[in-house]
Amino acid sequence: MQPPRLLLGYLRSNWYKYAAAILAITVANVVQSIYPRVLGDFTDTLHAGGITREAIVDSSLKLLAIGLTFGLLTAVGQFVIMKLGRRFEFVTRQKLFVHFTRLSETYYSKHGVGQLLSYVMNDVTSVRESISMGINQTTNAVILILSVMFMMSISSIPLYLIVTCMVPLLAIPFVVVLFGRPIRQRSLKVQESLAKMTETAEEQFGGIRVTKKFAVEPVMRERFGRTVDRVADNQLRLVRMSSLFQALLPFLGGLSLIVAIAFGGFLTIQGSITIGHFVSLTLYLRMIVNPLQQIGNVINTMQRSRASLTRLSDLLAVQPDIRESERAAPLKRGASDIRISGLSFTYPGSAQKALDNIELTVPAGRTLGIIGKTGSGKTTLVKLLLRVYEPPEGTIRIGGQDIRHATLESLRTQIGYVPQDGFLFSTTIRDNIAFSNRSSAAEPAYKAAKQAQIYDNIMQFPEQFETKLGERGITLSGGQRQRTSLARGFLKEAPILVLDDSVSAVDAVTETDIIDSLRAERSDKTTIIIAHRISAIKHADEIVVLDKGAVVQRGTHEQLIAQQGIYASLYAIQEEGTRHAAGEA
């Protein structure tokens, strides 16, 4: 399984640091186990009436040395282990992020962002805690218990007394086995409900504006409240079980102390053992109670983190849908002619074809316009071109090469894609535009902004191109956002540019300006424009009309308006709208 491998790999690569820390903690605990003996001897000396100043100083110095050594070594050991735990957290989060970047859109369409955040936050933290606390406390506890047992066995306390006192402790392994499984199962439920809560929170924050506009806050509060209740229920169930488990171990330790006091006390009164033996024995057993509690803690945490490990294991085992074939080769640099033949596609789990036997050729340097009703398959075609979904073999070729055998990086470098609602990051406008090349000079960003007709807007912002967007920055209007993301697409100067309804939120005059500058700048490059408005595509060398996933018309603007069909009707409706608007103006 992957995470144990991930975990073991991490432990193995840092074994010497862990070994040094464990050694420090071991020595600390061995030294600590000496102190009951010192106190026992001191009691016997006191009892025999032979107490002297030297004996007091001697015992005090011994206890001081024990305390200092224990404190120092434990601090060093714990520091190293905690630091390694934090590092594990860091390394694992990075690994997860890399894994996330490889997963395909199908995965993201099924898993909410909140759920993924929960892996990165809750599960990784849970594993980190179990490593740090686990190693720390297990070493502490095991070494202390072993040292105490050793010290007891070399003391002159009778063996039968020691063994009798230890009998209640023999129940510990049974308690551990009994509680392990339910704790693990309940932990898994807690992690799952936490993930659900994070997912709902994320969705609610994302949709807060809509919620407010529709005044449905109470409904949303109730929905979120339900996920919080579920977390609380599951956590309570877990806490009940863990607390019972954690209480049982010291309880068994307490029982063994009771036996020591009763049986040891009796033997002391009888004179079979000295008072010093009695003091040492009770101190030894008292010393075991804490480590027992620690072991309880560790087992508890381990069970919980095993649940998280299972979740991480499942996540890391997910294979990306889109993988490079072994014979993948980079696309020829600059290749930009596209040939689509016999392309049919059905989304996984869907009964209907989203695309049906598409035949298309876009020679290098030409512009293709795609139009069609909503849901007709326009975006699907682009997703297949970008291999967001895998097209069937041999159906899409760029520069004569089947894109199924092209490296993903070369394919996506070759194509600039501007979606309808391009996501903008919480950084400066310039960084958003220069997204594909952050190190580039300012000039290309200015040029792209001019082409996208957003330059003048940007220059009016307080810090112009250095203005921050998002959370602590300004908010752009829908049209400004769209043009900023359009500028991002222009800056890439890719051999193939795809605009997927990317000018839908701008007014007709701005749209014309954008299309004009696009035609001037990309006269020798391939461009695909998807639009609902004919004005955005009428200049294209070829226009195809999609309907229910099939090409139903193709030709130039003039050829298409001369035909009876969807295109001519659309044109008539849109012309009518334009005339109407002009008349009203």
Ligand SMILES: Nc1ncnc2c1ncn2[C@@H]1O[C@H](COP(=O)(O)OP(=O)(O)OP(=O)(O)O)[C@@H](O)[C@H]1O
């Ligand atoms: N991830 C998906 N899983 C299943 N079906 C999908 C998925 N994405 C799209 N579809 C379906 O595929 C069909 C084509 O969708 P597509 O997004 O390509 O249409 P479109 O022409 O781009 O629409 P619009 O103009 O509204 O953007 C639709 O019936 C849609 O419901």
